[in-house]
Amino acid sequence: MQTWQSVLVGAVVVLVLLGLGSIRMVQQYERGVVFRFGRVLPGVREPGLRLIVPIADRMQKVSVQVIVLSVPGQGAITRDNVTVQVDAAVYFKVVDPVKAIVNVRDYQHAVSQVAQTSLRTVIGRADLDTLLSDRERISAELKAVIDEPTEQPWGVRIELVELKDIALPETMKRSMSRQAEAERERRARVIAADGEFQASTRLADAARAMHATPGAFQLRLLQTVSDVAAEKNSTLVMPFPVELLRFFDHAAGHIAAPVTIPDTAAELHGHSDHR
Structure with a gap:
């Protein structure tokens, strides 16, 4: 009798342990991918308490939060042959947890490598003036270049790419400073000439x-x-x-003009002849 009781208690304990082992908690910012004997079950597990088959199933959780990845400074040569060093920040998130786990081993490291190579490629296609004045267009182009090989195969979508800093050589900084000074002087002269013309x-x-x-x-x-x-x-x-x-x-002029004095003798002679 005691043997049967011991067996029953042991069975209950095993069932309880198996029941506890089959419960998984999925957080709101996570999605669960279940593998059954190494094969991926269709669909993902949504947030909440989820049950899996003990021993046969294994759940791997994937965060769907936006991840900020800092791209280290990349040295590149622009289209107009200027050497610059640019670093950026990439914001991305997982949109397909199954692809992010199955198709790529470490999707964060993979996105980092793609961002570095894409950053050098985009910088090489742009000139220095565009790189400094139109960062939004460069960022949008960089986002499109990084997003192309990551979203469909890896299930990762690039949300935003921002250029953080652009480091220029000292000689280029001095040249740009002289150029800006000459431009300001030219504008000052044009404004002064325009003011003189209006006056x-x-x-x-x-x-x-x-x-x-x-x-x-x-x-x-x-x-x-x-x-x-x-x-x-x-x-x-x-x-x-x-x-x-x-x-x-x-x-x-009137005062300085010569005064004509009549000849009295001639006039008198003329009067006498008249007589």
């Missing part, structure tokens, strides 16, 4: 308006005198109208 145009318009209205010139003359007098200087500058100078020149 001359306005002055010409003002001169035509004053010429059409003589009173406006006198008012402007008085305003200039008032502005000079407001400075409280010991010397007062009096603008002289050009028209007044012309008037004085005209009057001086």
Whole structure:
């Protein structure tokens, strides 16, 4: 009797252990892939408590969270033969857990290697100005290059690729600094010349308006005198109208002209002959 009781207790303990061994907990951010005698069962196990067949089944969990992968700096030569070193960050996630486990041994390491080679390839197809000014286009192109060999075969989708830093040689930095300085100087000269042209145009318009209205010139003359007098200087500058100078020149010409004096004798002789 005691033997049967011992056997029964042992069987119950074994069943309990087998029951506990068949329970698996899948977290919300995970998906479970079940292997039965080495073969993958169709479908994946969703989050929650899941049962598997003890001894026959083995569950492997795969995280479906977004993984951030830092790509180390890669030295490359741009299309215009400039040596640069670029590092990037790749954001990806597993969209097909079965492919991520079965088709590739270590998908994180595989994505890292693909990102490094793709980064060098994309940099080699772009020139330096595009690499510095249009990072969004370079990032989008790099994302497409990395995503092509990873999503379908490996079940990994690239969410985002960002260029973190672009290191340039010191000689190139100095050349770019001189170029930027020359560009700013050119813009300053163009702006100054444009300002002079606009000022001359306005002055010409003002001169035509004053010429059409003589009173406006006198008012402007008085305003200039008032502005000079407001400075409280010991010397007062009096603008002289050009028209007044012309008037004085005209009057001086009349005064300096020779005066014709009639010949009295000749006139008298003429009167006597008339008589």
